[in-house]
Amino acid sequence: MEDIKKRIRTIKFWNSVFWITGLLSTLVGLALLFTLLTDLFMDGFPRLSYKFFTSFPSRFPDEAGILSAWVGSFLVLFVTASSAIPLGVAAGIYLEEYAGKNWLTDIIEINIANLAGVPSIVYGLLALGLFVYFFKFGESILTGGLALALLILPMVIMATREAIRAIPNSIREASYALGATKWQTVQSHIIPYSTGGILTGIIIGLSRAIGETAPIITVGALTFIAFLPSSPFSSEFPFVSFKWLFDPFTVMPIQMFNWVSRPQHEFQLNAAAAGLVLMAMTLLMNGLAIYIRYRFRRKIKW
């Protein structure tokens, strides 16, 4: 009996040791995130000003700003969103609601899982060969946006499928029992009920796209752009212009990368400031995604 008591003390001791180790391991990541944000904030915050957002990059660190970068990021993201969202959601709906179990859907399945694991820079190479040189879109906003669309497409598809899978079958049966066709069921039940999950996935995908650097460098975004793309609005009919799609561009992470690589300390402070803006955008989008997930989870209970 004494032996057992001693043994229990030993195993409980190690259990407590691990309990603390586990907590610390979990906190290491959080501590790093906190340090990272603090470090960026300390270095970058003093540089943030109205002028920083409204100036072009410059040889002089004090005058340099992120105007072309954030405009570029915004336009690229617009292209990405308008191509990846419809395509990804449609693909997700097909795979969950329409596809039978056959070799073709098996291949699509394996393929999507594999695509999610392909390094982002490989998408850049694809876009370089395909969009820049084969389709001759050039090193343009359109190319950059499409490159990122390829990258987040698997994420959008997977998020859509997961959201749809959470809808119980009884809902579908109820709809079919009323004589609805497949598309009517999808349109009036499946899509509305899975909106929360799909939206969450889309936002997380876009937040990943906004921070991506490698594929955008590969398709030849410039690191120094001191002008804005052409305006999407024109004074003549039809008042919108798509010329901007083919303009050269830069994006936030590339601007930051460019400044990080400079040896002068002042430029590195600019990099920190750009990083801070980038982090703010990412955190905001992720926060929004978490909020949406939470709201919809509370609203719909099966």
Added chain:
Amino acid sequence: MVKELKAEVKKLNFYYGSVQALKEINLPIERRKVSALIGPSGCGKTTFLRCFNRMHDLYPHNRYEGEITLYPDNINIISPEIDPIEIRMQISMVFQKPNPFPKSIYENVAYGLRVRGIRKRAVLDEKVEKSLRGAALWDEVKDRLNHLAFDLSGGQQQRLCIARALATDPRILLFDEPTSALDPTATSKIEELIIQLKDEVTIIIVTHNMQQAARVSDYTAFMYLGEIVEYDKTDRIFTAPSNRLTEEYITGRFG
């Protein structure tokens, strides 16, 4: 023959959060006998059984009141001062569904010993063989002790779980509806085994199957809505119950 008690439950109350699941339970547990707990589902029999090895301590907001005294040491099993691990090392449990670990047959049986820090191969070998023989499984598995436990049939897996529970020489062995996931042949094997085992160990078994209780147990307690309605020798409960509820239950009029 003088009755000898292995444990005694005194005024046991149990709460899941604010819900009281067991009310004022008093029950003697006879040494080296099989005591059966029967009753309709939701009556609290499994909840009661899990008090004996403090399984409820695994989840938050569970609370015990009263006493379960373990003899001959006179310790209160549910006292907060006593570590649940100390209790579980002395009181083993066999579950509803066979739950072997993803390990070899040998390592499944040796698990409890390894948890206790026993490493000597000779000791382990001896205990594993003895427990497997005790669980009437030795002859079926002696040539493949290093095979995965999942390779066994459901009934064999359950006997393996019994061997696992026996390996640590428990003072009480708890069975929670051990045959509910098994076919009739496997069930009768387990029942024979339980009758054999009572020569060595005190057994408490929860069952929803009244014939099973009648076949294997010496004493039976009928539970209803978290209380013990009647407790007596098994043959008396099944032939001449003194309570109307008990009679209605064993004659199948409700439950």
Added chain:
Amino acid sequence: MAHNSYKKLKEKAIETALFLSALSSVLITIGIVVVLSYESFGFFKEVSLKEFLTERQWTPLFAEPKFGILPLVSGTLLTTAIALIVALPLGLTAAVYLSEYAPHRLKEIVKPILELLAAVPTVVYGYFALLFLTPILQKFIPDLSGFNALSPGIIMGIMIIPYVSSVSEDAMKAVPMHIREGSYAMGATKLQTAFKVVIPSAFSGIAAAFIIGISRAVGETMVVAIAAGGMPNLTANPLEPVQTLTAYIVAVSLGDVPHGTIEYKTIFAAGITLFLITLIFNLIGFWFRKRIREAY
């Protein structure tokens, strides 16, 4: 009746459109394979496969260019190895803690924050490796050069913790409670239950998580492009500067490389090497995930 056939036609058209969307994901893969092979084919017309695989130097821009991929592969493997030494133990420990120990409320808060680690733009991590971690490490290791494999390796490791911990934790959560109870009922502690029962039960899922982590580290670009240096270096010394496959592609893309030149083709040769390495890991990971689904 006419209305009905219109309805049928519409249904069919929609289904076809949806099917084509799903097929587009396959087209992407085909696109990757075709573009990478086509451009590398041009590369291998000028450089023999033997030189590519056995030459110990990678100097495509020199007057006398050498085209040995080994230094880039070794740089990739070195930074990946450092990342894994950090990420696997920390990620697995965090996963065990979150799945077996952490109170529910704490877990609900910690998990999303931990996942934010994977959401931070990698260029920010690169900044952090070069301008924050390397100077600190240099205080302890005076030999450490300004560009090195160690600092980006460590940062990458922390970056992939959530990939490892999240998928491992999901796998452990999927282990049915009655298996754990079997262990607790034998008097085991949480630690013993976690390591002797839960982890072996969740083995496939944890392996898949590790593979995802490896694949991420192999493909990570910006952290190494910023902080590891720009010199192809066949070394196993983490204190020296190295160049990875990904960082090489970035370095070449930053310059203005004319289409069709051998320099242009080298990035596709590096790219296809990278793609094949990650493809192997992804397929192993897929196989493990498939096994999980069959397990319970």
